[in-house]
Amino acid sequence: MKLKTDYLFILLSAFFFLGCEKEEEFIISPGVIYNSTEAINRFEELDQQGVLIVNSYFNKDIFHLILENQDTLKVDGRIVETFQPKPAEWNAELIFRDGKTGIAPYLGNTLDILPDSVQVNPSGYGPLSALINITMPAIGKFKFRVVGKNGSKSDITHTPSNISKVHRLNIFGLYGNHENTVEVSFLDNNGNERIKKSLVLHTDPLPAKLPLIEVDIAKREAMDGDLTLVSYRGLGIPFMPFIMDSFGDIRWYLDYAAHPILNRISYECGIEPLRNGNLYFGDVSNHAVFEIDFHGRVLKSWNFEGYSFHHNVIEKPNGNFLVAASKNTSQHLNGKITINDIIIEIDRMSGGIVKEWDLKQSLDENRTVWMNNLGNNTVNWLHNNGLYYDESDDSIILTARFQGAMKITADNRLKWILAPHLEWGKDRNGVDLNTKLLRPLDQNNQPIQDLDILEGRTNHPDFEWVWYPHSPSVKSPGSFLFFDNGDRRNYSTSELYSRAVEYIIDEENMTVKQVWQYGKERGIDAYSRIQSDVDFLPNKNNILFVPGWNVDNGGKFGGKVIEVNYASGEVVFEARISPSSGQQALHRAEKISFY
Structure with missing residues (x-):
């Protein structure tokens, strides 16, 4: 056991x-x-x-x-x-x-970009742009760099957000008549480089229509961005907008000469960026608003039957457009057709007109102190040339070449007038417009009471009116910025200068105080009788001052793009833009980025 x-x-x-x-x-x-x-x-x-x-x-x-x-x-x-x-x-x-x-x-060692997957000027209208189509065996994202002629400060780089195997790289910022080096890097999801390849893209010479650009000042560390979109008007229709860098090189332009619709593009104030990253403009030749991409492809357009476009279109925060327009049936009290005195709002989605402002109802269409043209066959009594939407009170600020600057409400009631106190009558509703005139203050906040100053015959050391102004905007709540062209200043042509000018407007007390200006000290050197632009650049606290017509460029004539520091008055960028002939250069210019 x-x-x-x-x-x-x-x-x-x-x-x-x-x-x-x-x-x-x-x-x-x-x-x-x-x-x-x-x-x-x-x-x-x-x-x-x-x-x-x-x-x-x-x-x-x-x-x-x-x-x-x-x-x-x-x-x-x-x-x-x-x-x-x-x-x-x-x-x-x-x-x-x-x-x-x-x-x-597995990490690869090849980046195959076939020749037929690279297109320079893919739309036919953007000669300094390119499109690269790439399909990779692995998921990732791309970064690319257009190598600048003037070191890293002239490079244009971008990393699209697309993380995929299929990629469309929209390349902007090439040089004309140049073998452009474009570095393309394939990255992991965290932005680390896996592999890089250089391409060479050839471009044709720039058209002779584009202007001579001479950069006099470029303090790049103090500038608010390197690229400027210029709504160029030189040498006539079709207009040819371009983007220049701080070295004066043109890095983008559109040539619509062969376009079936835009071959006579006339965008008046010019092209501006939309909130979605595309561009838009109103066109006098087609009387429509167009949305385009940077390749120049038309993405959408809006027509407005019964009206014609002039000067300016702006995008509201809700996406709708406010358009400076003329109405085919608009008549002056004397029975003649009027132009440039209507504002319409276009619904961005439906294309319908949702609101109209007839400025004859809210202003004095018989006031002729700045220009007597009531006897013309078409009466241009107002000449509305600029719009700005004030979101704070759902109102519109407008500049009118023959009347001044003013603010109107959503229901077309006049809030105030910024203009000399001379010969104002009543609107069509019987409202005495003298009650809407802003009263100027000196630097001690005391009312200026000299009648010659109030009526614009002379200036105060602390205050001047705007004359034949353009480009209204709100710099900050209560602070308004204008381009004061200075045409017929004080009803004379003896002193010629244009200004960027800022006013503080107290809408409750109906007072206006001038708090900043630039340009008067430049005299004829920066004088532009018509057109022109001014913008506030908040990132660097700078002002973009753009006199655009018949500006003396040292024996040549055209326009200037001047960026000046708001606090110090120091010019941090200045370029002269001179067409080969004529006086016409540009209406507006905007700091911009391709991406």
Whole structure:
């Protein structure tokens, strides 16, 4: 009996020993993949996430796959037969001992961009733009750099947000008549470079129609951005807008001469950026508003039957457009057709006209102190040339070449008039407009009461009116910015200068105080009788001052783009823009970015 018991103990002990030895051999380690199906599924997840394997090694029967995000994928080495990286294909082949094969995303060493996937001027209207179509074997994103002629400060770089295998790279900022180097980098999801390739893109010479640009001052660290969109009008229709950099090189322009619709583009005030990153403008030739991309492709247009476009269109915060218009049936009290005295609001989605402001109802259409043209066949008594929407009270600020600057409500009631107090009568509703005139204050906040100053025959040391103004805007609540052209200033032509001018307007007390100006000290050097622009650039606290017509450019004539620091008055950028002939240069200019 004892023999049988001892024999059973030996058998159990042997079984226990063997069982323990077998269990130790197959201990499950956390984070290790022990079967081919799980490994293949994990590879598919990595591919979908855009995470690549960058290296591999064996350690204690564990096959370590190092990922570009610093994680490690661990596979039981005993289930792996072979591992073959194929960097030219951006993958690796893993053959398992059970006969299955897994394809894992792996860091590649090729960036194939076929010649027919690169198009310079893909639309036919943007000669300094390009489109590159790339399909990669792995998910990621791209960064590209247009190498500038003048060092890194003239480079144009962009990293699109698209994370995918399929990419469309919209390249802007090439140079004309140049072998442009464009560096294209394929990145991981975190922006780390995987591989880079340089392309050379050839462009044709710039058209002779574009102007001579001479940069006199460029203090780049103090400037608010490097690129300026110029709504160029030189040498006539079709107008040719361009973007210049701070070195005076043209880096983008549109040539619509062969366009089926825009071949006579006449955008008056000019082209401006939309909130969605595209561009827009009103066109006098088609009497419509157009939305385009930077390639020059028309994305959408809005017509307004019964009206014609002139001068200015602006985008409201809700996306609708406010358009300075003329109405085909608009009549002066004398029975003649009027022009340039209507504002309409266009619904961005439906294209319908949702509101109209007839400015004959809210202003004095018989006031002729600045221009007597009531006897003309078409009466241009107002000449509304600029609009700005004031979101704070749902009102519109407008500039009118022949009347001054004013603010109207959403229901077409006049809030105030910024203009000399001379010969104001009543509107069509019988409202005495003298009650809407802003009263000027000196720097001590005391009322200016000299009648010659109030009526505009002379200036006060602390205050001047705007004359034939353009480009209204709100700099900050209660602070208003205008381009004061200075045409017929004080009813004379003896002193010629234009200004960027800021006023503080107290709408409750109906007072106006001049708090800042630039340009008077420049005299004829920056005088523009018509057109022109002014913008506040908040990032650097600068003012963009743009006299655009017949400006003396040192023996040539055209316009200037001047960026001046608001606090110090220091000019941080100045460029002269001179067409080869004529006086016409530009209406407006905007600081802009391609992306």
